[in-house]
Amino acid sequence: MxxxxxxxxxxxxxxxxxxxxxxxxxxxxxxxxxxxxxxxxxxxxxxxxxxxxxxxxxxxxxxxxxxxxxxxxxxxxxxxxxxxxxxxxxxxxxxxxxxxxxxxxxxxxxxxxxxxxxxxxxxxxxxxxxxxxxxxxxxxxxxxxDVFVSHALQNPQIDRSKELHEVTKGATGMKASKVTNEGIYVSGAKMVNTLAPLSNELLIFNTPTLAPGDEDYALAFWLPINSDGLSIICRKPFNRPDHSEFDYPLSNAFDEIDAYIIFEDVFIPWSDVFVFQDVEKSNQFFTESGLFQHTTLQDQARGSVKLEFVTSLAIELAQRLGVDKYLNVQEMLGNLTANLELVRGALVNSELTGSMDDRGVFGPNLQPLLAIRAQLPKMYELALTTIQKLGAGSMMGVPDGRDFDGKLGHVLDEMMSSTLMSAEYRAKLLNLSWDVSGESFGQRQLMYEYYHGGDPVRIRAQHYHSEDLHIGDAMLKRILK
Ligand SMILES: Cc1cc2nc3c(=O)[nH]c(=O)nc-3n(C[C@H](O)[C@H](O)[C@H](O)COP(=O)(O)OP(=O)(O)OC[C@H]3O[C@@H](n4cnc5c(N)ncnc54)[C@H](O)[C@@H]3O)c2cc1C
CATH class of the missing domain: 1.10.3140.10 (4-hydroxybutyryl-coa dehydratase, domain 1)
Incomplete structure (x- = not known):
């Protein structure tokens, strides 16, 4: 821009x-x-x-x-x-x-x-x-x-058993290849940067995982997306150019393109550098800057919307296929609506129990937000498997959109219509259900929910370490005394 x-x-x-x-x-x-x-x-x-x-x-x-x-x-x-x-x-x-x-x-x-x-x-x-x-x-x-900033923090999975500086082959991060009075030249790679090809500039930093000895990798800076030496290599797209949005309503509508980012002696002027060869500052960057706390609220708010979308889709599917009257199906749907309510509640809780920091910025309480991050991958996956269980064989029997316009179109219209929905609506609903739950687009979205905010295994472990349980602990103490 x-x-x-x-x-x-x-x-x-x-x-x-x-x-x-x-x-x-x-x-x-x-x-x-x-x-x-x-x-x-x-x-x-x-x-x-x-x-x-x-x-x-x-x-x-x-x-x-x-x-x-x-x-x-x-x-x-x-x-x-x-x-x-x-x-x-x-x-x-x-x-x-x-x-x-x-x-x-x-x-x-x-x-x-x-x-x-x-x-x-x-x-x-x-x-x-x-x-x-x-x-x-x-x-x-x-x-x-108000330009569009994309970010890359995760270093490539070259060899996770070693610290960055112990890895001898491959780009396991990014380091300064040359230092001058004007700035630094950086080389290396970042593993995945979502939407990078459409952004105006990148914010580059590390997760708080660097160890002593990783000084060369301990950098944070920003750069324009058209910087010399910066290459953005998109993953293979999921769209189906030979089909319409009728067939693939999400895959063919947009793609949050992820990309592998390569730096080859990219010049960063000193004015654009935030951390230079400092492991402690690099590890502090995401949290001490407030970026983690405040982007986490945006992230979970967005996650709640996505969970609501797939919950509505599962319910619509059950109702239009006439299976919502069965108690077992209602229980499946109730699991989804209950999860959604828990997420909504945790969002509000994070605001109500937020606090003012030492610089006068009111921030959300991270524990409810990280509770969402810990559980949303499971909730989202449950919604997708519910959609698959409800759509069942129907999703596999949807003709190509062009068949509805072809010779058999009127037959399909008649045979696939019900008192609950028209043939066209059925095809659209089932196509959406498959796109969300089965197609590459949908599977990438599931991966996104699992991993984009960090490894949920470690998020859950950290959640337990940080939880305020003083009332529970006091009760325990009383009864075990
Ligand atoms: C769709 C998608 C979009 C993404 N977009 C972005 C983006 O825009 N910007 C960005 O910076 N990143 C992005 N990411 C990357 C994301 O930040 C990472 O995937 C996430 O932090 C997990 O790290 P990892 O993939 O390196 O996996 P790892 O951390 O290597 O974990 C892989 C497996 O090994 C285990 N493991 C590895 N190391 C340890 C350890 N030390 N202790 C315990 N267990 C361990 C984990 O439990 C896990 O099972 C995206 C990821 C996805 C899937």
Whole structure:
């Protein structure tokens, strides 16, 4: 995106032509001369743009005024429970546009920017740069330009049995290949960066897993997506160009393209560096910046929308197939609605039991949010298997959309209609059910729920370590005394 054209208070939008800014994107084995000509990119872009469209259609909830300027409300520093709730409702609004299936829309990183802006001191400085000031300028610029920032933190799974610096072959992260007075040159790779090909810039950092000796890998910085030496290699797309959206209503509508990112001597000026060869700062970056706490609220709010979508789909399927009158089916559906209520409740709980930090930023309580992150993968999987169990053989018997327009069309219309739904509605409902639960698109969405926020096994283990059980412990003490 040409940030020149963005003026404070004006609405922005990601334009297809912005994708042709010299970024190096590989798709289906080829380097794209003109990414703006890729149909799946353009379709996906229109869903990502929902973030910007809602600023225009619903400014009363999506925008706020500060110092005489209008900003997206995701950039508002929360000071109260109500501030957090208002922001959470906006994250859900945005997620609704893509049925919760676009996880890394612009509001993800943006949601953490106000907290980051208040927590830059810990970054300190070195002889080349003041990292705290760099972060101050970064946060101010992102808020003003409202560009789309994508992030990459996870290092490639080259050999997880070793620390990064012990791995001798392959790119197990990214390190500075050269250091000058002007900046650093970085080389290496990040494992997966969702929506990177459509973004304006990347925020690069590590998870808090670096060990002493990993100094070379201990970096955090931002860079434009069209930086020289940066290559974005998209995973194989899931769309079916030979079919319509009737057949594949999600796979053919958009794809939250994941990509492997390669850095080959990419120059990063000192002004854009936040952490340099400092394991402690690298490990602190996600949490001390407030990015983790505040993006987690956005993430779970988005997850709740996706869970609601598949819950509604399962219920619609049961009702239209006439199986909802059976007690066992009602129990299956009740499991889904109960899970949804638990997630909704945990979101509200995280806001109600949130607290003010030392910089005056009101943040959500992480324990309820991490409880969602710990359990949502199971809840989402249960919803998908419920859809498969209810759709049963029906999902496998849906003709190609073109058959409905062909010679047998009128026969299909007659034979596949019921008093509960028309043949066309049946095909659409079952196609959606299969796309969500069985197709590559749906399976990737399941993987996304499982892993995108970290390894759920370790999240659950950490949850137990952090839970406040003082009442339970006091009761136990009393009875066991
Ligand atoms: C669809 C999708 C989109 C994603 N998008 C992004 C993105 O935009 N940006 C980004 O940065 N990342 C992204 N990720 C990556 C995500 O952050 C990681 O997948 C996640 O953090 C898990 O890490 P991993 O894949 O390296 O698995 P690992 O951490 O290597 O885990 C693999 C398995 O080994 C076990 N294991 C490994 N190491 C240990 C250990 N030390 N202790 C105990 N068990 C261990 C785990 O329990 C697990 O079963 C995405 C992932 C997916 C699936």
């Amino acid at each position: 040409n940030t020149e054209k963005l003026k404070l208070g004006e609405f922005s939008m990601l334009l297809a032509s912005d994708l042709d800014d010299g970024r190096s994107v590989y798709l289906n084995g080829k380097k794209l001369d003109s990414p703006s000509k890729e149909p799946i990119f353009i379709k996906t872009l229109s869903y990502v743009n929902a973030y910007y469209r809602l600023q225009q259609t619903h400014p009363e909830t999506h925008m706020y005024a500060e110092d005489g300027q209008q900003y997206d409300i995701v950039f508002k520093t929360p000071h109260t429970i109500q501030d957090l709730t208002a922001k959470r409702c906006v994250y859900q609004d945005i997620a609704i546009q893509s049925y919760g299936m676009l996880g890394r829309t612009p509001d993800f990183i943006d949601s953490g920017i106000p907290a980051f802006a208040a927590h830059t001191k810990f970054l300190g400085c070195n002889k080349y740069a003041n990292f705290s000031s760099n972060a101050d300028s970064y946060c101010a610029r992102i808020k003003q330009s």
